[in-house]
Amino acid sequence: MDANKKLGMLRNLMAEYRLDAYVVSNADPHFSEYLPERYRQIRWLTNFSGSNALVLVTNDQALLWTDGRYFVQAEKEIAGSEFKMMKMATPGYPNIYQMIGKLLPEGRRLGVDRAILSQADYEKYEEISNKNGIDLVDDHDLISEIWTDRPEITKNPAYVHDLKFAGKSAQEKIQELRDLLKEAGAQGTIISSLVDVAWLYNIRGTDIANNPVVTAYAYVDQTSANIFIDEEKLSLEILDHFKENGVDYLKYSEVFAKANNLRNMTLLLDKKTSARSIFKVLDDSVKVIDSIDLTTKLKAIKNDLEIKNQKHAYIKDGVALTKFIYWLKHHENIETEDEYTVGEKLEEFRKAQEYYVEPSFDTIAAYKENAAMMHYKASQAGAKKLAREGFLLVDSGGQYYDGTTDTTRTIALGDLSDEEKKDFTLTLKGHMDLMNTVFLQGTTGFALDAICRRPLWLNRSDYKSGTGHGVGFFLGVHEGPQSISPRPGGAALETSMVVTIEPGVYKEGKHGIRTENVAIVVEDEKNLDGQFLSFECMSFVPIDIDAIDPSLLNDQDKKYINDYHKAVYEKISDYLTREEAAWLKEVTRAI
C-alpha cells in the first residue's frame, strides 16, 4: 500500500471523527531513543525512516518535519507521495505549532494520540489550540485503525540482570529512590523511561534493538514498588527476583488504572518522558512535580562494581577494536571490502568477547568524504568501497552484560594529505586537552566544552555537535543528565559519572575525523580551593600515529599520547595473537 493510499484512509477516518487536522508523532509510550517496530508509525505512513520526524495531516496538506541530517534522505523517501517536507529550525519553514495556527481557523478540531505524546509536547499543542480557539482532541489512535498488520507490543522474555553485573540490588535501588522522593517532597513516582525501569529493577530484555530494555512501567512510593509488564515476559526466575526485591507486578496496561486511582498525593513525573495518557487520568487531588526521573540521576552515578565491570567491558571492547584495526591495516585486498562489510567484520570481533550481546547502536563506518556526514550509516547496497588511501571513520559500541561501550577511531587506510593529518592532530589535541583536564566540583560539561574545541577553534574549525554524552550500564548508549555541549544546561559532572569525549573535524566532500574515548569522573585533590575532579579514560584502543603531524604537538601532548599508548599495550596485548601483539607494540611506540 503506498503512502497516498494510507493518507486517503487516514483522511477518511479523520472525517469520520470530525478531525480537521491530525498529528502523528514519532514516539512510543516510553519516549525511547530507539523505537520498537510497533511505533515506527511515521515510517509506515510516509516511508521516511529517519529518527526525527513529525507529521501533520489536514484535508489538503500532508506535512513531514525533519532536521538537517535528513533533508536529502527524506526528499528521496517521500518522493512520489503527497507528503511535503518541512525543514526544522530553518528560516521560511514554520514549525508544527505555527502551522497549526496558520491552517486551522477557530472552532476546528485538532487530533493527537495521547498515548505517544509526551505531556510536555501536549501542553504545546494545548497552548496553540487555546490561543486559536481550536478544539484539541487527544483520544484517537487513527494509525492503529488503518495499520491492520501493525506489530504487537513484543512479548520477548525479560531476564534478571545479575547482581554480579549490576552491583546493587533492586531493593537497594528502590530504597535510594524512596529517599530521593522524600527529599523532593513527593510521595510517589511513575517511571515510563524503559532504561530507568530496567536499571531500577535490575531486569533486561530484547524489546528494542541496541537497547536491552523491557517494555514496562514502574510505580514506586514509600511502601510499594510496582512493575507494569506483560505476563508473557515473566519467567519463574524473574518472578522470584521480584519477590526477593519487594516488587509487585501488574499487567502492562494497569499503569493507567494505577495512575487513575491515586488520591491526595504529590507525584513526581517527568513531563518529557511521560505520556499525556498518564497525566490525563490523574485525579484532581494529585499534585505533580515535573522533574527529571530521579532514577536518571541515580543511575548516572555508577556504583563500585559497575565501575569495575564496565572497565572490564572496555578492555574487551578494546581487544575487539584493536583486532579489527589490525585486520584493516593488514588486509591484502582492502578493495574487496566496503563500509558495510567492515562493520560486519567488527561485529565478529565483538561477538568473540565474553558477555557480548549486541551493538549499542548502528555502527557508523564511513569512508573518506562520507565521514563528513556526522550521522552517516551505510546501507548494504549503497556502501562505499574501500581503498588504500584516506581515512575510515568507525564509531561503534557494544552492549555487554558488564557494560555499554562507545568508541570512535579514525583509521588511515593509506596515504593521507597534509590537511587530513593536520585535522586529525588538532582533533586529538582537543580530545587530550579535555581528557587530561582537572576541574572544580560543580562544573558542568557545558562549562568544559570550549576546552575541547579550543585547539580546533585556533585553526578556525568547529564541529556541529556536542563534545560528549553520558553512557548507561548495559542500557542506553546516550544517557543523561550530564553531557558536554555548547548548549547551556546539563548536570554538574559528579564522581563516578561516565562521559564520552569526541571532538571532530567534518569537511563536506573531503573527510570526517572523530576521536572518541569514554571517561569516568574521579575524585582528585581536595584543598582550600575546593574539591577537584578529573577524568579517568576507560577506552583502550590505539590512536593511529600514522595520521599524526608531530610538529603540531607540544611535549605535554606527546607525553599524553605515549602514556596512553603504553597503557593500551599493557591492557590489550595479552588478549591478542602474537602477530597482533607485535603490531600493537609497534603502533603504540613512543613518538
Add this chain to the structure above:
Amino acid sequence: MDANKKLGMLRNLMAEYRLDAYVVSNADPHFSEYLPERYRQIRWLTNFSGSNALVLVTNDQALLWTDGRYFVQAEKEIAGSEFKMMKMATPGYPNIYQMIGKLLPEGRRLGVDRAILSQADYEKYEEISNKNGIDLVDDHDLISEIWTDRPEITKNPAYVHDLKFAGKSAQEKIQELRDLLKEAGAQGTIISSLVDVAWLYNIRGTDIANNPVVTAYAYVDQTSANIFIDEEKLSLEILDHFKENGVDYLKYSEVFAKANNLRNMTLLLDKKTSARSIFKVLDDSVKVIDSIDLTTKLKAIKNDLEIKNQKHAYIKDGVALTKFIYWLKHHENIETEDEYTVGEKLEEFRKAQEYYVEPSFDTIAAYKENAAMMHYKASQAGAKKLAREGFLLVDSGGQYYDGTTDTTRTIALGDLSDEEKKDFTLTLKGHMDLMNTVFLQGTTGFALDAICRRPLWLNRSDYKSGTGHGVGFFLGVHEGPQSISPRPGGAALETSMVVTIEPGVYKEGKHGIRTENVAIVVEDEKNLDGQFLSFECMSFVPIDIDAIDPSLLNDQDKKYINDYHKAVYEKISDYLTREEAAWLKEVTRAI
C-alpha cells in the same frame, strides 16, 4: 551620634508609623555601583562601610547582612552597637526574606523605602509579605527624617562629552535606541541607570567618585527624548547640546509625573535598575516589558572612534603603569613606602597623562599576604610597609575622556619563593590561553571561563571570582551585559565588546597574584564552520619576567610573552625617559 542612638530614633519613628520592621537597603534611586554620599545610609546608620549591605530593624532586632569579603570588617565596624552581623550565603544564616517570615507574625507591618528599592527586590518583599499575611508599606523614608544633615543630591555641573571622544552623536544613539525599542515591541523606555543616561546623551559629570556620571533619568519614545535633571547642573553649552540632539530637559523629580502620565502603551523597564517608586506610579493601561536597558546592549558595542580612542587611553595608561613599575623597581628606600603611598605615586603618573580625570576605582595596592584578600584596600593608617621581597599586587585604572582603563600587575619587589613563581606562571598561562583563543560567534564568556582556569586547575588551584567583566567608555569600569564567569548567563561576546581577562591565585596568609589585561573582541575568519572571533589585547604594560618560571612554559607560551613584550616596548618606549626606555628594553627581552 552613635549607632545605638540612631537605632533608637529609627525605632521611635517606626512606632509612630506603626511599622513592626523596617528595611534599609544600600542603594541610590539609580542602583549605581558606587554610591553618592547621600545614599550611604547604611554606613551612616551602622558604621559599616562595605559595599554589600542590607539592614533589617525590628523592635528587638537590628540585623546587618553582608558577604564573605566583609565579615571581618563588618564585625569590627559594628562592634559596640546593637547591630548583629548576618552572613550572606552562609549555612545557618537565613536571608532577609526568610528572617522577615520568621520574625513577623500575620498582620504586622513591614516598611521599605520605595525610592531606593528596585522593583525586582520589591517583588521579593511582596512575595514574602503575601505569603505571611504581612502588610508591606513602601512609602516611608525614615532615614531622611532622622539623618538631619543628610547630604543633598549633588548639584555638580554636567558637561558635554565631546563627539571627538564619543564617536557618535546623542541624536544617532537615540535613533538606535528607538530602533531597538520597536524591535522589542515597546513604545517607550525610562532609563534610571546613570551610566546609560550619560552614554545615551553624551554627557558626563562628577556626582559619583570614580564614575563620571550625572544624576539624571532619561525617557525616550519614538517622538521624544527627555532628560530629567536638576537645572543647577546645566550650562549654556549643555543646553545647546540638548537642543542640537533633540533632547528636552525636565526637572529631576519630574520623572515620576512623566511615568504617572503615560497611558495605553508598552514601556520597557529594567526591574533590577528601576525603583519601585517608578513602577508604583504607572497607570494600569501601561504594560511593562522587563528587560535589560537597551542602551546597555548598545553601549557595550564600542563604535570605531571609541575603539581608536580607548586604544590610545590604554597606551597612556600603559605609560603611567610602566613608569610606576620602573619607579618601584629602582626605588632606593622601598622600606619608606607602603601600600597607600605607592597608590598615591601611581596617581601622580596617571595625572601626567592627557585627558586623565580620576581613578576608575579605588586602587588596590596589596603587599604580600594582603593581596590574598581579593578586595583589599589599604587605608592610609593601616597600610603595610613594603620591603625588597615578595609580590606587590596593583590593580588600578583611570578615567580618561577617551576611555576607561583597568589593569593589574603583580610585581616582584625582590626575592620570590618557588611557590610564588609557580603561581605567577600558572596565572599567566591561564591569562594567555584565554587571551589568544579563537571562538565561534555566539559563545558566551561563561563558555570560555574554563579555558582560563585550566592551567590553574591542573595545579589544583582556583580563584573565587569571575575571570573578566565588560568595561565602559569613560563610564563604569564594570559594565555588562557580557562577562567571563563560572556562573551561567551573560551575553554572547560580540565584535567590539571589551572585556578584562584577570585570573589569579590567592593563598591566605601567603600571597595573592593577578594578571589583568583588557581585550576587545574582533572579527576573525569566517568559513563554512561559522564566523570566528578573537581577542585583541589593548593593555600594554610589562609582565614581570623576574617572576616567571620558564620551565612551566611551552614554546607557544614563550612566543606569546615575547610577542607581547615586543609590542609593549614598541608602543610605550617613546613616551619614557631614556633610562626608563633602556630598562623597558631589558625587562621586555625575549625569554
